[in-house]
Amino acid sequence: MEEKLLSGAELVIRGLEHLKVSTIFGVPGGAILPAYDPLYDSPIRHILARHEQGSGHMAEGYAQATGELGVVIATSGPGATNLITSLNNALMDSTPLLAITGQVATEAIGNDAFQEAYTVGLTMAATKHNYLITDASEIPQVLLEAKHIATTGRPGPVLVDIPKDILNQKAKWIEPKLVDLPGYKPTLDANPKMIQQAVNLIKDSKKPLLYVGGGIIHSKANIELFDLAQKFNIPVVTTLMGRGAFPDGHELCLGMPGMHGNYTATTSIQNSDLLIAIGVRFDDRVTANPKFFAQNAKVIHADIDPAEIGKVRDAEVPIVGDAKSVIKGLIDKLGDTKLETSNWIQEINEMRESYPLTFTQDEDGPLKVPYVLEELQKMSEDDSIVVSGVGQHQMWISLHWKFTKPNTWLNSGGLGTMGYSLPAAIGAKAAYPDRQVLSLDGDGCFQMTCQELITASTENIPLKIVVFNNGNHGMVRQWQKIFYKNRFSASELTHHTPDYVKLAEAMGAVGLRMEQKSEVKDVFEKMLEINDKPVLVDCVVDPDDMVFPMVPAGGSNDVIILNEEDLKKI
Amino acid sequence: MSERILSVLVEDKPGVLARISSTISRRGFNINSLSVGPTNIDGRSKMTIVTELESVEQVKKQLNKLINVIKIVELDPDNTIESEVLLMKVSINKDSQTSVIEKANLSGAKSVDVGQDYAVFELTGTSKELKKFENLMKPFGIIEMIRGGRIAIQSNL
Numbered sequence: 001m002e003e004k005l006l007s008g009a010e011l012v013i014r015g016l017e018h019l020k021v022s023t024i025f026g027v028p029g030g031a032i033l034p035a036y037d038p039l040y041d042s043p044i045r046h047i048l049a050r051h052e053q054g055s056g057h058m059a060e061g062y063a064q065a066t067g068e069l070g071v072v073i074a075t076s077g078p079g080a081t082n083l084i085t086s087l088n089n090a091l092m093d094s095t096p097l098l099a100i101t102g103q104v105a106t107e108a109i110g111n112d113a114f115q116e117a118y119t120v121g122l123t124m125a126a127t128k129h130n131y132l133i134t135d136a137s138e139i140p141q142v143l144l145e146a147k148h149i150a151t152t153g154r155p156g157p158v159l160v161d162i163p164k165d166i167l168n169q170k171a172k173w174i175e176p177k178l179v180d181l182p183g184y185k186p187t188l189d190a191n192p193k194m195i196q197q198a199v200n201l202i203k204d205s206k207k208p209l210l211y212v213g214g215g216i217i218h219s220k221a222n223i224e225l226f227d228l229a230q231k232f233n234i235p236v237v238t239t240l241m242g243r244g245a246f247p248d249g250h251e252l253c254l255g256m257p258g259m260h261g262n263y264t265a266t267t268s269i270q271n272s273d274l275l276i277a278i279g280v281r282f283d284d285r286v287t288a289n290p291k292f293f294a295q296n297a298k299v300i301h302a303d304i305d306p307a308e309i310g311k312v313r314d315a316e317v318p319i320v321g322d323a324k325s326v327i328k329g330l331i332d333k334l335g336d337t338k339l340e341t342s343n344w345i346q347e348i349n350e351m352r353e354s355y356p357l358t359f360t361q362d363e364d365g366p367l368k369v370p371y372v373l374e375e376l377q378k379m380s381e382d383d384s385i386v387v388s389g390v391g392q393h394q395m396w397i398s399l400h401w402k403f404t405k406p407n408t409w410l411n412s413g414g415l416g417t418m419g420y421s422l423p424a425a426i427g428a429k430a431a432y433p434d435r436q437v438l439s440l441d442g443d444g445c446f447q448m449t450c451q452e453l454i455t456a457s458t459e460n461i462p463l464k465i466v467v468f469n470n471g472n473h474g475m476v477r478q479w480q481k482i483f484y485k486n487r488f489s490a491s492e493l494t495h496h497t498p499d500y501v502k503l504a505e506a507m508g509a510v511g512l513r514m515e516q517k518s519e520v521k522d523v524f525e526k527m528l529e530i531n532d533k534p535v536l537v538d539c540v541v542d543p544d545d546m547v548f549p550m551v552p553a554g555g556s557n558d559v560i561i562l563n564e565e566d567l568k569k570i
Numbered sequence: 571m572s573e574r575i576l577s578v579l580v581e582d583k584p585g586v587l588a589r590i591s592s593t594i595s596r597r598g599f600n601i602n603s604l605s606v607g608p609t610n611i612d613g614r615s616k617m618t619i620v621t622e623l624e625s626v627e628q629v630k631k632q633l634n635k636l637i638n639v640i641k642i643v644e645l646d647p648d649n650t651i652e653s654e655v656l657l658m659k660v661s662i663n664k665d666s667q668t669s670v671i672e673k674a675n676l677s678g679a680k681s682v683d684v685g686q687d688y689a690v691f692e693l694t695g696t697s698k699e700l701k702k703f704e705n706l707m708k709p710f711g712i713i714e715m716i717r718g719g720r721i722a723i724q725s726n727l
C-alpha cells in the first residue's frame with residue numbers, strides 16, 4: 001500500500017508522538033502555525049504559556065522534575081528570541097530540552113522578512129546543538145537525533161528550526177532510526193584504570209570528602225552515592241544543583257558549600273585531603289578564588305563532560321564517565337576496604353556544633369524567611385517539589401530546606417535567571433499533577449514572569465506560590481549594604497505594589513497574605529487545603545535580613561562571614 | 571610561547587565553521603591561524619587550528635563537544651609537515667625591478683604577474699619562511715599581502 005504523504009507539520013506532531021512526548025509548552029504564531037493545526041487532533045497536551053520565556057522554563061521544570069525531555073514550541077523571530085533565556089538556562093544547568101521553532105519560508109531567509117530572526121545563529125552558543133531543516137522528509141529523523149543529543153551524555157537543550165514552507169511541504173513518514181552520529185559518542189563507562197587510581201587515593205586518604213552536584217541527579221545515581229558514602233563512611237557536600245542527591249539529615253550530609261554555603265560544608269572542603277568530585281564543575285560560587293580552594297586536597301574529578309575536568313582545577317585522577325558507572329566502579333574496587341574516617345567525621349561534627357546554621361524570629365518582629373521555610377516544611381508533603389527563584393530567598397531555601405530526594409529541588413543555578421520559578425513550577429506540576437509543587441519565589445523574580453499565573457489558572461495547574469515579599473531586590477540590597485555603603489541604587493520594589501492578593505485573584509488564583517508569626521500556620525493551612533486552584537501567599541518579610549554565611553566573590557573560602565558583625569573582616 | 575597544531579576533522583554541514591569560531595571566541599582562546607578545506611572523504615572537511623600550548627587542552631575538549639566535530643588530532647610538533655601559501659603585490663620601478671624579482675626568485679617565490687609598477691609573487695612555505703620573505707620585500711614597498719592560513723599533516727616517521 002502506498003503510504004500517505006504527510007505535511008511537515010504533521011511529521012512534527014507525529015514525530016513528537018513517536019518520541020512519546022505527552023506534554024509540550026508553547027505560544028503559537030505565523031511561522032509555526034501549520035504545526036498547531038495537527039496538534040489540535042493530537043493526544044499531546046499543549047500548555048499555552050503567556051510568554052515564550054515562560055514556556056521555556058515550563059519545559060525545563062517538567063524536565064528537571066521528571067529527569068526526562070522537556071519540549072517547547074515557538075514561532076519565528078520574537079518567539080524564538082524570547083526563548084533564548086530559557087535555552088541558555090537549560091544549557092548551564094544541563095537540562096534536556098527540545099525546542100522547535102518556526103522560521104520564515106526558505107526563500108525569504110536572509111531577506112529580513114517579517115518576523116525573521118537568525119535563530120540558529122542566535123542560539124548557537126545557547127544550545128548543545130541546533131538544526132535548520134531543509135526538507136520535510138528529514139523531520140522525524142532530526143527530532144529523534146535531537147532527543148538523543150538532548151538526553152544523553154551531558155544533557156542540554158537542542159533546537160530545531162523549521163521554515164514555514166517546510167512545515168507545509170508533503171513528505172513520506174520514514175520511521176526514524178537512531179544512527180551513529182560520527183561526532184557524538186559520549187563516554188559512559190569509566191576507565192577501570194582510572195577507577196583503580198581513584199581507589200588508591202581513597203585508601204590513602206585520612207579526610208576524604210564527596211563533593212557532588214547535578215551530575216548525580218542527571219545520572220539517577222543517588223542510591224549508588226548513598227551506598228558509597230554509607231559503606232565507607234565518607235561525608236558528602238551537595239552543591240546548589242546537587243541538593244537532594246544525598247539526603248539532608250543524614251549524619252554524613254553536610255549540605256551546600258560555597259558563597260552562601262553553610263560553614264561546615266565550606267570548611268570541610270578546605271580541610272579535606274581528598275576531594276572525590278562527581279558531577280560537579282568547580283563553579284566559582286563553590287570555589288570562590290580557586291587559588292585558595294581546598295589547597296591541601298588531592299582531587300579525583302569524575303564527569304561525563306571531559307571539558308569540565310581540569311577546566312578550573314587540575315585533577316590528580318580524571319575520570320570521564322557517567323556518575324552511576326563511576327560510583328559503582330568505586331564501590332566495587334573498594335570492596336571490603338575499611339576507611340578510617342571517624343576522626344575526620346568527629347572533626348566535622350565538632351564544626352557543626354560550633355557553627356550551626358541559625359536564625360532568629362522575634363515574636364512580634366517582621367517575618368524571617370528561614371522561619372517561614374521551617375514552618376512550611378513541617379506542614380508540606382515529603383515528596384513535594386520546591387522551585388525557587390534567584391536571590392536571597394533561593395539561598396535560604398537551599399540552606400534551610402531539608403531535601404531528601406533527588407528532583408525535588410528545582411532552581412536556576414548556573415545562569416541565575418530571575419523569573420524561572422513560577423513557570424518551572426508550572427512545568428513540574430504539569431508532570432506530576434498529584435504532587436505538591438511549591439514555587440517559593442522572591443518578589444522581584446515573581447514580577448518577571450508573573451503573567452504565567454494566568455497559565456496555571458486557565459490550564460488547571462493548581463500549584464502553590466509563596467512570594468517572599470521583602471519589597472526589594474533583596475540580594476542586590478545585601479550587596480549594596482556590604483560593598484556600596486548602603487547606597488540603595490535601584491533595588492527597592494516596594495511591599496505594596498502590586499497588591500499580590502488582588503493580583504492573584506485577578507489572574508484566577510486564590511490570594512492570601514501573612515505578615516506576622518502568629519499568622520503563618522493558619523495561612524499555610526489554608527494554602528495547603530485548596531487544591532482546585534493555584535494559591536498565592538504574599539509573605540511579607542523583613543527587608544533588612546541578610547543571608548549568611550557569606551564568602552565575597554573572589555575571596556577565600558577560609559574567610560567566612562558568619563554574621564553582620566563579621567563584615568568588619570572584609 | 572610554544573605553539574600546538576590541531577587537525578580537526580568535521581562534518582561538512584552548513585554552519586560548522588561558525589560553530590567552531592563561535593566556540594573559540596566564546597571561550598576566549600588564542601588562535602594563531604585557522605584554515606579549512608575539503609578532504610579526500612566525501613562530506614568531510616578538515617580544519618587546521620594553530621593555538622598556544624596553554625590553551626590546547628581546553629580547545630580540544632570544547633571543540634570535541636560540538637556534534638559536527640568528528641575527530642581532533644594534536645600533531646606531534648617534531649614530526650609535522652606544515653605549509654602555507656602567500657600572495658604578495660610589491661611595488662617596483664625601473665631601478666628596483668631586477669633586484670626585486672631576483673631576490674624574490676632566490677627566496678623560492680614565483681612571479682605570477684608583473685606590471686609596469688608592480689609584481690605579484692606567490693610563495694609556499696612554513697610561516698617562518700613567509701615572514702622572512704615579508705621582511706625581505708618590505709623595503710621595496712608591499713602594496714598588498716594575503717596569507718592562506720597554515721595547513722599541516724603528520725609525517726609517518
Ligand SMILES: Cc1ncc(C[n+]2csc(CCOP(=O)(O)OP(=O)(O)O)c2C)c(N)n1
Pocket residue numbers: 389390391392393394416417418419441442443444445446468470472473474475476
Ligand atoms: C534576569 C535577571 N536579572 C537580574 C538579575 C540580578 N539579580 C540577582 S538576585 C536579584 C534580586 C532578586 O530579587 P527577589 O526576587 O526579590 O529576591 P530576594 O533577593 O529579595 O530574595 C537580582 C536583580 C538576575 N539574577 N536575573
Ligand SMILES: [Mg+2]
Pocket residue numbers: 391442443444468469470471472473474
Ligand atoms: Mg525580594
